[in-house]
Amino acid sequence: MRFSYNAPFVLTFSLIAVVIMGISQITGGVSTKVFFTIYPKMPYNEPLTYLRYITYAFGHANWEHLRNNLTFLLLLGPMLEEKYGSKPILLMSFITVLITGILNSVLFNTALLGASGIVFMFILLASFSNARSGSIPLTFLLVLFLFLGHEVINARKVNSISEFAHIVGGICGSIFGFWQSKKLSKSRR
Numbered sequence: 001m002r003f004s005y006n007a008p009f010v011l012t013f014s015l016i017a018v019v020i021m022g023i024s025q026i027t028g029g030v031s032t033k034v035f036f037t038i039y040p041k042m043p044y045n046e047p048l049t050y051l052r053y054i055t056y057a058f059g060h061a062n063w064e065h066l067r068n069n070l071t072f073l074l075l076l077g078p079m080l081e082e083k084y085g086s087k088p089i090l091l092m093s094f095i096t097v098l099i100t101g102i103l104n105s106v107l108f109n110t111a112l113l114g115a116s117g118i119v120f121m122f123i124l125l126a127s128f129s130n131a132r133s134g135s136i137p138l139t140f141l142l143v144l145f146l147f148l149g150h151e152v153i154n155a156r157k158v159n160s161i162s163e164f165a166h167i168v169g170g171i172c173g174s175i176f177g178f179w180q181s182k183k184l185s186k187s188r189r
Contacts, residue, residue, distance in 0.1 A: 009086045009093070010077030013058075014070050017115065020058045021066050032059040038101050038112040053101040054094070059113040069115040076122040083129060084180060096121045096172040100165050108164065117169035123147055124173030128181050140177065144170070 024032040036059025042049040060066035100117040127140040
């Protein structure tokens with residue numbers, strides 16, 4: 001029996017995030033603060049600022065934060081990679097991370113780190129797994145109501161969770177889901 005690297009994007013992302021968390025533990029969190037966190041009012045004349053708009057998704061506050069994100073990524077990712085392919089999932093994740101990072105910097109005075117935006121993108125994208133062009137899956141509406149509705153309600157609470165990243169990730173997943181269902185429907189004709 002052999003092991004299969006069945007979801008290249010998700011497995012590679014997960015391994016990188018685990019290594020980064022390990023390094024963060026060794027450095028007392030300094031590496032995460034320097035390389036993997038978006039801060040309010042980052043200096044735009046510093047090249048590291050632009051790198052953080054992508055790398056923040058790999059950094060996590062602690063092992064529990066990482067475990068929570070990886071649980072969803074590893075559950076949903078293989079199915080999504082099989083359906084859409086690794087490169088499109090990589091591109092969708094990159095776009096989601098970039099949009100979330102930029103909007104967080106422009107709209108909020110809070111730090112941002114973690115893969116929660118990708119997780120919520122995956123959750124909403126997965127609800128389109130058997131969608132047909134021209135129809136809206138009922139599963140999508142229920143997931144939208146349950147997951148994003150919960151985040152909108154929680155956004156009013158004071159906590160260290162970026163509900164905004166969850167909401168933006170969910171919106172991106174919804175857009176990608178509609179786009180992919182149309183694209184797949186055209187290719188079946």
